[in-house]
Amino acid sequence: MPHSLISEIETKYIRSLVSKEKRVDSRRLNDIRPITIECGIVEKANGSARVTLGNTKVIVGVKAEIGTPYPDTPNSGVITCAAEFIPMASPYFEPGPPNEEAVELARVVDRGIRESKMVDLEKLCIIPNEKVWILFVDIYIIDHAGNLFDASSLAAVSALLTTKIPRTEVEDGKVKTLDERTSLPINNIPISLTFAKIDDQLCVDPILEEENVMDCRITIVYDVNNNLVAMQKGERGALTTQDIYKAVDLAETMTKEIREKYISPILKQEGS
Amino acid sequence: MEEIQGNSQIRLLTEDNLRLDGRKLDELRPIKLEVGVLSRADGSAYIEQGKSKILAAVYGPRELHPRHLAQPDEALLQCIYRMATFSVDERKSPAPSRRETELSKVITESLAPAVFLKYFPRASIDVYIQVIQADGGTRCSSITAASLALADAGIPLRDLVAACAAGKIDGKIALDLSDIEDKNGQADLPVAIMPRKKLTTLLQMDGFMTKEEFIEAYELAVKGCQKIYEMQREVLIQKYINIQDEVSEESSEQNRGG
Numbered sequence: 001m002p003h004s005l006i007s008e009i010e011t012k013y014i015r016s017l018v019s020k021e022k023r024v025d026s027r028r029l030n031d032i033r034p035i036t037i038e039c040g041i042v043e044k045a046n047g048s049a050r051v052t053l054g055n056t057k058v059i060v061g062v063k064a065e066i067g068t069p070y071p072d073t074p075n076s077g078v079i080t081c082a083a084e085f086i087p088m089a090s091p092y093f094e095p096g097p098p099n100e101e102a103v104e105l106a107r108v109v110d111r112g113i114r115e116s117k118m119v120d121l122e123k124l125c126i127i128p129n130e131k132v133w134i135l136f137v138d139i140y141i142i143d144h145a146g147n148l149f150d151a152s153s154l155a156a157v158s159a160l161l162t163t164k165i166p167r168t169e170v171e172d173g174k175v176k177t178l179d180e181r182t183s184l185p186i187n188n189i190p191i192s193l194t195f196a197k198i199d200d201q202l203c204v205d206p207i208l209e210e211e212n213v214m215d216c217r218i219t220i221v222y223d224v225n226n227n228l229v230a231m232q233k234g235e236r237g238a239l240t241t242q243d244i245y246k247a248v249d250l251a252e253t254m255t256k257e258i259r260e261k262y263i264s265p266i267l268k269q270e271g272s
Numbered sequence: 273m274e275e276i277q278g279n280s281q282i283r284l285l286t287e288d289n290l291r292l293d294g295r296k297l298d299e300l301r302p303i304k305l306e307v308g309v310l311s312r313a314d315g316s317a318y319i320e321q322g323k324s325k326i327l328a329a330v331y332g333p334r335e336l337h338p339r340h341l342a343q344p345d346e347a348l349l350q351c352i353y354r355m356a357t358f359s360v361d362e363r364k365s366p367a368p369s370r371r372e373t374e375l376s377k378v379i380t381e382s383l384a385p386a387v388f389l390k391y392f393p394r395a396s397i398d399v400y401i402q403v404i405q406a407d408g409g410t411r412c413s414s415i416t417a418a419s420l421a422l423a424d425a426g427i428p429l430r431d432l433v434a435a436c437a438a439g440k441i442d443g444k445i446a447l448d449l450s451d452i453e454d455k456n457g458q459a460d461l462p463v464a465i466m467p468r469k470k471l472t473t474l475l476q477m478d479g480f481m482t483k484e485e486f487i488e489a490y491e492l493a494v495k496g497c498q499k500i501y502e503m504q505r506e507v508l509i510q511k512y513i514n515i516q517d518e519v520s521e522e523s524s525e526q527n528r529g530g
Contacts, residue, residue, distance in 0.1 A: 090338055095319045097407055100373050100374070100376065100377045101376075101377075103370045103373040104373075104374050104377055104378075105375055106370070107370060107371075107374050111478050114478075114482065115478045133395075201482070216381070218475065223480075226482070226483070227480050227481060227482055228477060228480075228481045228482070228483065228486050229477075229479065229480060230477055230478050231461075231475060231476055231477035231478075232378075232475070232476050232477075233378075233381075233473075233474060233475035233476065234377075234378070234381060235381055235471070236380075236381045236384035236385060238385040238466060238469070238471035238472060239471065239472045239473075239475065240471060240472070241470070241494075242471065242473065243472075244472060244475065244490065245487065248483055248487075249483075249485060252483060
């Protein structure tokens with residue numbers, strides 16, 4: 001759904017540029033906007049990250065609480081993602097409970113983290129059937145300038161990589177949290193990449209203006225071993241088989257680049 | 273109740289690659305389709321796919337409420353996917369879940385490219401999908417049924433939309449996963465296509481797949497969609513044959529009477 005009204009003339013301009021493999025902000029079709037990631041920006045959260053992707057800004061905070069596991073997974077911790085589209089981020093965002101776009105965003109970010117088994121949830125079990133760590137990954141959209149999926153996913157992953165939870169001891173069936181803190185058991189890191197389909201072209205990392213005129217988008221998530229772990233087509237257009245294969249191919253190499261350039265430094269920092 | 277978690281030890285395939293329900297890897301579950309099953313709706317359809325049972329109803333084009341949602345240049349298509357409380361093993365809360373919200377959105381988006389929405393500016397086309405029993409693959413079955421209900425309502429369409437999932441079970445690519453296969457398999461890939469236009473309108477994936485496995489699964493899912501499309505066509509054609517028979521019976525009775 002468009003986030004703003006867009007004039008016929010702007011639509012035509014964007015489309016004609018794309019047909020010549022050019023873009024409004026002078027990027028090439030396969031260029032990603034500059035990314036910055038700052039971790040640990042919220043001291044009161046167990047983990048946090050602010051990601052900028054061009055003008056798009058997202059803050060993710062992770063809060064860890066001890067709670068009861070789901071009955072069908074008594075030996076596993078829990079991760080839940082939620083997204084808040086706060087009104088400061090766009091003139092078209094309204095206060096209120098998450099709408100379907102926020103729900104879709106949170107669920108696609110969640111899918112990448114869950115399916116890649118990024119966090120070893122079984123290691124977050126404290127007392128089977130009774131006490132486990134519950135990680136709330138809350139995504140706040142601060143400035144919506146397009147491609148919320150990749151910005152949010154990167155922020156959520158970065159926040160989890162830098163999340164610290166207290167060590168625990170069990171005494172007489174009671175959980176005691178210690179002062180000493182430890183990182184999460186990380187197994188894998190999902191990286192997502194989104195394309196906008198505009199006419200016959202795929203534009204990587206679309207800005208808001210491009211999202212407003214796009215036919216549809218496709219998000220592809222790869223894990224550290226180049227396995228596909230999640231995918232989502234969105235909005236009311238359609239894709240050809242070639243579009244899909246092209247996106248899968250491009251995402252394979254480009255997620256690797258993002259991983260090396262932006263995630264490796266976080267891992268190095270954490271390791272030290 | 274003890275539930276078995278994904279990727280656990282449960283065997284989904286026999287040694288000669290037969291599945292728990294006796295199907296081959298590239299075999300669909302038995303599918304039953306009906307159109308015009310409801311009297312008040314403008315169009316309706318019913319699908320049974322394995323043990324999944326789903327109803328879809330279409331109302332519209334009709335006046336849109338609230339009016340501020342109206343789009344000046346086209347109709348607003350809205351699908352609402354809901355599961356009955358008794359449709360799953362453990363009673364589902366009747367409040368809409370986040371899953372239902374997301375599925376409503378992606379189902380709407382999978383059907384919208386097929387509908388001539390520009391013919392009905394400011395109007396609303398509402399599609400209500402009710403899952404009576406869920407046994408895996410309900411988003412795909414819902415799309416198949418909803419597309420039939422739109423056709424049954426006489427809404428102008430560019431194409432039908434047929435949907436089917438493929439996935440990975442015991443490391444092998446398989447068509448149309450059932451619930452137990454979805455829960456214990458390694459990946460699920462729901463796909464919807466507009467078969468005449470050769471366009472994909474729904475594509476989601478979760479699980480673990482290499483790129484090669486993805487391509488194999490996607491191609492298998494498209495083949496499944498094409499088989500389902502043939503069934504959709506048949507049931508629509510049969511609807512009009514039945515009407516023709518009724519009309520000719522009536523007119524011959526009238527002739528006799530006159």
